[in-house]
Amino acid sequence: MKSGPVLFQKGVKYYEAEHWKFGEEGNKYFRHATGQLYAISKDLAAYIS
Numbered sequence: 001m002k003s004g005p006v007l008f009q010k011g012v013k014y015y016e017a018e019h020w021k022f023g024e025e026g027n028k029y030f031r032h033a034t035g036q037l038y039a040i041s042k043d044l045a046a047y048i049s
Helices: 042-048
Strands: none
Touching: none
């Protein structure tokens, strides 16, 4: 899970163009999951094996 400050300064890596949606300067992102999730069906698993 990740959270952190909203980056509102242009030119900064990961600049948030819509930072106004998160409130005033200094606000933080809500805690959220990052990454990828993969899932396959039972039928596909049986077919692969």
